[in-house]
Amino acid sequence: MKIAIIGGGVAAFEAACAARALDQTSEIVLYSREAVPPYRRPALSGMIAEPMADAQFFIKPPAFYEEKRILLKLGTGVRSIDPAAGKLLLDDGEEAAYDRLLLATGSHCFLPPVPGIDGKNVLSLREFRDLEEIRRRIEGGARNVVVIGGGLLGLELAASILARGCTVTVIEGCPALLPRNLDAEAAELVRSRLAAIPGLTLRFGTCVKAITSAGVELNGNETLPADLVLVSAGTRANLEPAASAGLKCNRGIVTDDAMRTGTPGIFAAGDCAEVNGVCYGLYTAARAMGQTAGTNIASGNAVFKPEAYPARLAVFGLKIFSAGRLEGNSSKVERDDAKGTFQKLFHDAAGKLVGCILIGDLRAAMKLQAEIDQGL
Numbered sequence: 001m002k003i004a005i006i007g008g009g010v011a012a013f014e015a016a017c018a019a020r021a022l023d024q025t026s027e028i029v030l031y032s033r034e035a036v037p038p039y040r041r042p043a044l045s046g047m048i049a050e051p052m053a054d055a056q057f058f059i060k061p062p063a064f065y066e067e068k069r070i071l072l073k074l075g076t077g078v079r080s081i082d083p084a085a086g087k088l089l090l091d092d093g094e095e096a097a098y099d100r101l102l103l104a105t106g107s108h109c110f111l112p113p114v115p116g117i118d119g120k121n122v123l124s125l126r127e128f129r130d131l132e133e134i135r136r137r138i139e140g141g142a143r144n145v146v147v148i149g150g151g152l153l154g155l156e157l158a159a160s161i162l163a164r165g166c167t168v169t170v171i172e173g174c175p176a177l178l179p180r181n182l183d184a185e186a187a188e189l190v191r192s193r194l195a196a197i198p199g200l201t202l203r204f205g206t207c208v209k210a211i212t213s214a215g216v217e218l219n220g221n222e223t224l225p226a227d228l229v230l231v232s233a234g235t236r237a238n239l240e241p242a243a244s245a246g247l248k249c250n251r252g253i254v255t256d257d258a259m260r261t262g263t264p265g266i267f268a269a270g271d272c273a274e275v276n277g278v279c280y281g282l283y284t285a286a287r288a289m290g291q292t293a294g295t296n297i298a299s300g301n302a303v304f305k306p307e308a309y310p311a312r313l314a315v316f317g318l319k320i321f322s323a324g325r326l327e328g329n330s331s332k333v334e335r336d337d338a339k340g341t342f343q344k345l346f347h348d349a350a351g352k353l354v355g356c357i358l359i360g361d362l363r364a365a366m367k368l369q370a371e372i373d374q375g376l
């Protein structure tokens, strides 16, 4: 049997390994547009400031793929799929046959539709080549950087850029930082800590009107000078090859919890998949979906079980953890400003823990997460 996997991220990697663990004889081919083997994508933001050893960055060394007989076709994009013929059309015009197929095409950075978003001074960070380009710009003299988006990745980018000696302004459209990961009280605490960091400016409730070669124009006719603008305004699933095959797509490729699309023999996993109506956009979820898909491609019987995927952030000397629903029938706060610690627990009507936010001291994180997971 020929197993084809489209994508070169963690979902693709895990699927290839899971399929090989059950099936020693099938051909497994992984097609990736990227020129490098699968790596730990979340490491990219920190690598703007500090390079990382290959052994930590890449999920496995090249010898692993040879040993497992997983053929990596790097720098090889898949343009479209013909499910009736069981064929892939590659970017270089070649065709490749498959019997079972996994789409693990991930996602791309959303670029808000403002004038100048396609300018030469505007970049985003999704792939290894983006990291190389951002580093080149900084080494080429970029000093004033504006980051559009005050989420987890926006703050990680800001911390790395600041560590390279640039000044950074983070623009967030919502009235508070980390709108998906903190409630108003915790967001205000984080804001006040970050306000004291030299070289970092935070702007909330601010909308970008346009980007020019001079910088970022805000509503209200203010211009923030910038020689580099980094956009971190969310992601969108990569749906192109799936759509060409007529697979059902909403925000992601629609799958059941076995990662099956409606088309026999075709699976989807990771950021590109929408499982029971949810697009996760998270590394650990992509890993678990990849394992499920790979097992089922090799005729196993696995089901993807979502967890209360926590958010973690460690930037500017500030450690943050949040998990579950940040709302409930009641909440309890413990805060010690002298120690810089904050803990907020959210409970439902029955008194069950449904979510938590920890700042400063994260020792209780795993225990709280396990308690939240139990209630899912």
Ligand SMILES: Cc1cc2nc3c(=O)[nH]c(=O)nc-3n(C[C@H](O)[C@H](O)[C@H](O)COP(=O)(O)OP(=O)(O)OC[C@H]3O[C@@H](n4cnc5c(N)ncnc54)[C@H](O)[C@@H]3O)c2cc1C
Residues within 6 Å of the ligand: 006, 007, 008, 009, 010, 011, 012, 031, 032, 033, 034, 041, 042, 043, 044, 045, 076, 077, 078, 079, 104, 105, 106, 107, 125, 126, 127, 153, 238, 240, 241, 269, 270, 271, 272, 281, 282, 283, 284, 286
């Ligand atoms: C800088 C950064 C920091 C992050 N930090 C965190 C974090 O702290 N925690 C967390 O949970 N998540 C984080 N994420 C998100 C996390 O990395 C993703 O959820 C995860 O990588 C998704 O894995 P995936 O395999 O589904 O897709 P991806 O990792 O996006 O991989 C998809 C791959 O498919 C390739 N591809 C796409 N289309 C085609 C095609 N047509 N043909 C061939 N190849 C194709 C792409 O080039 C890419 O290599 C971060 C992401 C970034 C960019």
